[in-house]
Amino acid sequence: MSDAAQTPRLLLLDGHSLAYRAFFALPVENFSTHTGQPTNAVFGFTSMLINMLRDEKPTHIIVAFDVSRISFRTELYPEYKATRSETPKPFQGQVSLIKEVLEALRIPVVEKPGYEADDVLATLACQGREAGMEVLISTGDRDAFQLVDDRVTVLYPVRGVSEVRRTTPAVVEEKYGVPPHLYRAKAALVGEDSDNLPKVPGVGDKTAAKWVNEFGGLDGVIANADKIKGKVGENLRANLAGVMLNYQVNKLVTDLELPLAVSDARWAGWDREAVHQLFDALEFRVLRERLYSYLESVEPEAESGFELEGRLLRSGEVAGWLRENAGTAPVGVAVTGRFGRGTGELTGVAVATAGGLAAWFDPAALDENDERAVAAWLAEPSRPKVLHDAKPAQLAFRAHGWQLAGVTVDTALAAYLAKPDQRAYDLTDLALRYLKRELKVDAPEDGQLALSFDGAEDTAAEEGVMLRARATLDLADVLTAELSRDGGESQRLLAEVEQPLSVVLAEMESRGIAADTEYLSELESHFAAEVKAAQQAAHEVVGREFNLGSPKQLQEILFVERNLPKTKKIKSGYTTDADALQNLFAQTGDPVLEHLLRHRDVAKLKSTVDGLLKSVSDDGRIHTTFNQTVAATGRLSSTDPNLQNIPIRTEEGRRIRRAFVVGPSHEQLMTADYSQIEMRIMAHLSGDDALIDAFNSGADFHAATASSVFHVGLDEVSADQRRKIKAMNYGLAYGLSAFGLSNQLTISNEEARGLMEEYFKRFGGVRDYLQSVVTQATKDGFTATILGRRRYLPDLTSDNRQRQEMAKRMALNAPIQGSAADIIKIAMLRVDEALKESGLASRMLLQVHDELVFEVAAGELEQLQELVRREMGGAYPLSVPLEVSIGVGRDWNGADH
CATH class of the missing domain: 1.20.1060.10 (Taq DNA Polymerase; Chain T, domain 4)
Structure with a gap:
């Protein structure tokens, strides 16, 4: 912010005007969250705001909004703004989001019923001028030009959301032909289409400016109307009543009683955590980075006492450094290189201690003693290590011939469990959020990094890796504390499920198919x-x-x-x-x-x-890459290529699966798939006796439930009835509404609603469970799976109906989908451990939804089937059995069951 000795700078923003401009400047189809909430107006407004905070460095800020289209102006002139089109649906709801952004930034909002934002801004501008402030008004409404003087400047948008024109008295006169105090008079003569204010026919900007300047204002023009010759004079005289009405309507009110005075609007910076939470929800990662990058006055400072003494280790120095500094206390590790396709290549390794020491070395330049020392240290489980996103590093270490063990905290997985709805878990972003530290290398005199190295090389890259290693170490402490707040369930998930699974996934990626x-x-x-x-x-x-x-x-x-x-x-x-x-x-x-x-x-x-x-x-x-931190429910995904997306519903899609075959060292592929796992979890969580009986009957589950809903015998259930109930069964696990069911089955809303009502009559426990999930989640602010995996849903109490309804659907499906994710992960860990203990040469290759794909070694099929059925079926004790379907074939499609 500006120095206290400088003149206070008051920044006033017209919220609706700028939001509307942003909405039309940015295509709505390119700006929405993964939940479908449009954000183009919010993004554009926030972008403009950040630019102004950066460029203008205001000491005081206020944003004004219109309350409604009804004001004293519509009483004077009922047709005022009557030609404006209806507010576009994608814009609706975004103003409330903009207000949330402003609240997080601690920027006050002022509104006045019966008046427009322009009047609020005009009143505040006058207050600021009288208080000796420099006043800046950001608006797309030209009526504000009447306020411009030597202390008041209008920042008028001229290109999308990126460029504004500083409109001073000289600019007003040059562009519009009149000084600011006469602008209102000129505007009354030429009208305003957007406000539905009629013009004097035949009178353009130049003519109006000439009259206003010549006669000293609108009163003078009216007084001399009889002297103006020709057709334009006739038109003026015929439209004087309209001109005078325009002049009344476009006058800005400057003496409103407002709930906030400009002296109370000093800006002291944002609520950092609120910004993070909101920008996470809005998926504004780039804007968050800009916010920190541009606003130097409120940038996070390095933590008090944070210093790092770094060394670039030559060959022959690494073993000694590790022996002296990497003992039983956790050490941060960061690597650079090329990663993917089930392998990697290391170009640099950095380690950092809590005591402020750090080192970097090139794995390709080590002597034999250093090579052995690094290998032994990495593989030793009792030497604790902390990494951010350890799986790529693990693959790269393996490709180099090293094994990684003793990872106590993977900060990417820890951050994911803490805030599962984020779209990314970049270390730089997490360091800003949790440590209030930027991971950039400044000159050594900044106190953040002092290198003990006598070389002349540019060491910026190595310094950056050491900073990342230290940040990872510090981040682990913060995230561990955060995960402990739920009674330890998230910590157990990290230590017993997610981190061990990362090792299993790395092995699967390395094997490929x-x-x-x-x-x-x-x-x-x-x-x-x-x-x-x-x-x-x-x-x-x-x-x-x-x-x-x-x-x-x-x-x-x-x-x-x-x-x-x-x-x-x-x-x-x-x-x-x-x-x-x-x-x-x-x-x-x-x-x-x-x-x-x-x-x-x-x-x-x-x-x-x-x-x-x-x-x-x-x-x-x-060799696909499995992702543990993408789906908020806990589901795994895969990329490069996305094997979760190989189509199976059509014959042509299934043809693609035939391309995945058994390798020459093995005999067959085997698939193992959980049967109807979501519905089994639904039966378990709801405790509905009828649903549990349907599973335990041994009959076709969807036919059994259809028989109950349609009141027909099991052998009388038609294919169409089974199809409808199957959609209902799975749909309820995903928060399906009657409208959604009608679209899915191509039936009327009434039939869909009746179907759901009849279903809930038969399975009342399911209805009660679904209602209780939303009620409890609204109270707690989160849902939880059978292993305690939380999904936080603050929008359940949002004033924005669209966001609240979306949160309710998430609350309905998160426990079921998340529990299914928990179970398949436990199954993978159990199967992996059992395979290692059994000594079998068969191996696990892929996880796709609720299915595991194995490569079967010669003579091991029967033993592998028994092992997989046992471990998958016993992954978690539900009130109904976990049924596993097995398929075998030379290719993936042939192995499908």
């Missing part, structure tokens, strides 16, 4: 031909060539030329997304839609095959 590249190439050619055929078929129906990937061309063909029913209205016209076109095809059966949907399906399959071909490593295997 064999791929039939010749078959993949044939499949790629097949889908390429299908893409071309679908494209040609669509062109033939339309009668000309067009781009099937162009929404603009599709809108013209579908809604204009073929006059099909309009889909959902979007900014660029009407949506042509897959769901909308699928629904449209169901309504109309239009052949263009049939070919278009076919084209999209096979293009997606071709893209999947292309990605798999590119992912095959030199060993002929695909």
Whole structure:
């Protein structure tokens, strides 16, 4: 902030004006959270605000908002702003989010019923001027120009959300032809379309400015109206009443009684934790970094007493350093290199102690003694180590010939358990959040890092790695304390599930799964031909060539030329997304839609095959990367390639699974899949006797529940009845509403609602459980799985209805999905341990949803089946059995059961 000796700077912002400008400057389809909440207006407004805080360095800040469209101006002139269109739906709800941003930044908001934000700003500007402040008004409303003088400047947006024009008295006069005190008079003559204020016909900016300057204001123009010749004079005289009304309406009120005075609006910086929580929810990672980067006056300082003495170790020095400094106390470890595809290559290793010592060494430049010392230290479980995202480092260590053991805290996994809804867990961001420390290397005199190294090389990269090692160590202490607040359940999850699982996943990534590249190439050619055929078929129906990937061309063909029913209205016209076109095809059966949907399906399959071909490593295997910190529910995901997304619902999709085959060193692939695990967890958590009986009956579960709901015998359940109840069974585990069920089954809302009501009559325990989950989560602020994995849902008490409803759906499905994730993780750990103890050569390769894929060694199938059924079935004691389905084959598709 500005120095106290400088003139106070008051920054006033027109909240609605800037939010609306941001909404239209940024495409809504590019700015939304993973829950579907649009954020383009919030992002743009916050971006503008950060720029102004950075550039203007205000000492005082206030934001004003309109309360409603009704004001004293609508009483004077009922048609005021009557031509403005209805507020776009994606904009609704974003103003409340902007107010949350302002609250987190500790910036006050002022509103006044019956008046507009302009009037609030005008009153505050006058207060600021009288108090001797320098006043800056940020608004897109030109009426504010009447306030401009030597102490008041308007920051007027001129390009999106990135550029403003500093509008001083000289700028007003140069651009509009009149000084600020006459701007209102000129505006009364030329009108304002956006406010529905009529102009004098034939009178433009130049003419109006000439009259106002010549006659000294609007009173003078009116007094001399008879002297103005020609048609414009006639028009002026005919419209004097409208001009005078305009002049009344566009006058800003400067003497309102407000709940806040400018002297009380001194800005003292933000609520750092509130900013973090809100920016996490809004997924504003880049803006958070800008906030810290730009606002130097409130940047976090390094923790008191934090100093690091770093050394770049030469060959022959590493063993001694580790012997002297890396004992029984935890040591932070950070590595650099190339990671992925089940392996890695180290280019640097840094270690740091709590005592302020750090060292860096190049693994490729060690002598034999250092090499042995590092290998022994890394592999020793009693030498505690702390890493951030240990799995890539573990793979890189293994590729170098070292084994990593003794990891007491993985700070990425710890941060994930503490705040599972974040979109990323970058160490730099976590250091800012928890340690209030930036991981950047400054000049040595800043006191953060003092290197004991006599070389002349640029050591910035090595210094940065040592800082990361120390930050990881410090972060572990903070996160361990945070995880302990729930009675130790999160700590147990970290130590007994997530961190051991990271080791198992690393081994699976290293193994990979064999791929039939010749078959993949044939499949790629097949889908390429299908893409071309679908494209040609669509062109033939339309009668000309067009781009099937162009929404603009599709809108013209579908809604204009073929006059099909309009889909959902979007900014660029009407949506042509897959769901909308699928629904449209169901309504109309239009052949263009049939070919278009076919084209999209096979293009997606071709893209999947292309990605798999590119992912095959030199060993002929695909090594995916498993992610533990992506899904807030605890589910694993995979990338490069995403094997969780290999389609299985269609025959063509299942053809892709045939490309995953058993390797030459083994005999078969085996899959083991939990049967209906979500519903088994639902039965366990709800305690519903009827649902438990349905499982324990041994009959087909969906048929058994359908029999109960439709009051028919088990052998009388039709395929359609089973289909509907299956959708209900799984849908309830995912927070499905009657509306959602009607869309899924293509039935009316009334039929869907009746189906749900009948279901809950038969399974009242399920209804009671679902109601209790939301009630308890609203009270506690979180849900919990069977292992105590928490998902925090602050939006359950949000004033924003859309966010609250989304949070309720999350509260319904998080315990069930999360518990399923817990069980499959425990199963993987049990199976891995049992395989190691058994001495079998068979191995676990993949985890996909509730399925595990194994490579079976010759002669081990029967023993492996028994081991997997036992360990998966006993992963957690539910009130219904955990049933495991086994499949065996030479390829993944053939092994599916």
